[in-house]
Amino acid sequence: MKYTLSVNGKSMTADVSADTPLLWVLRDALGLTGTKYGCGVAACGACTVHLDGHAVRSCQVPVASVARQKVTTIEGLSRDGTHPLQRAWRELDVPQCGYCQAGQLMAAAALLAKTPQPSDAQIDEAMSGNLCRCATYLRIRAGIQRAAQLMATGAPKPSGVSQGSGGGR
Numbered sequence: 439m440k441y442t443l444s445v446n447g448k449s450m451t452a453d454v455s456a457d458t459p460l461l462w463v464l465r466d467a468l469g470l471t472g473t474k475y476g477c478g479v480a481a482c483g484a485c486t487v488h489l490d491g492h493a494v495r496s497c498q499v500p501v502a503s504v505a506r507q508k509v510t511t512i513e514g515l516s517r518d519g520t521h522p523l524q525r526a527w528r529e530l531d532v533p534q535c536g537y538c539q540a541g542q543l544m545a546a547a548a549l550l551a552k553t554p555q556p557s558d559a560q561i562d563e564a565m566s567g568n569l570c571r572c573a574t575y576l577r578i579r580a581g582i583q584r585a586a587q588l589m590a591t592g593a594p595k596p597s598g599v600s601q602g603s604g605g606g607r
């Protein structure tokens with residue numbers, strides 16, 4: 439069946455079965471491979487995207503349930519890699535292998551949209567479901583704090599399609 443989705447501000451159509459997880463629609467049908475598969479059972483957060491600005495695990499979202507909600511993936515976090523989180527991530531050299539980082543950034547973007555000046559405890563709570571096998575947790579927390587600082591001091595607003603850096607395969 440054909441599903442038309444709003445992804446990163448564009449209308450995109452995928453011909454898939456109703457129970458296909460959004461993760462595989464994005465990666466296999468639409469070629470948006472920045473969103474990663476980690477576990478497939480809602481246990482790692484690697485597949486995190488936004489639905490209407492809320493962080494969700496795309497491996498657990500059947501495409502039929504997306505309907506008119508706006509999907510934002512790592513490719514849509516900003517048009518040019520200048521979201522404060524992306525700037526902070528580069529400044530602090532946050533990633534190690536990088537595999538989990540698209541999900542980390544999307545979870546962090548949802549957090550900052552709701553809580554622009556989070557405490558360390560709020561960051562730890564919001565990010566607790568996003569696992570990193572390279573254990574970059576302290577740099578992730580510092581990156582979020584730095585991004586919050588950039589936002590508070592008037593860094594240019596993200597130019598992306600939502601509040602919410604691209605990733606390769």
Ligand code: FES
Nearest residue numbers: 476477478483497
């Ligand atoms: S792949 Fe979705 S939570 Fe791990």
Ligand code: FES
Nearest residue numbers: 535536570571572
């Ligand atoms: S940077 Fe390697 S899994 Fe997180």
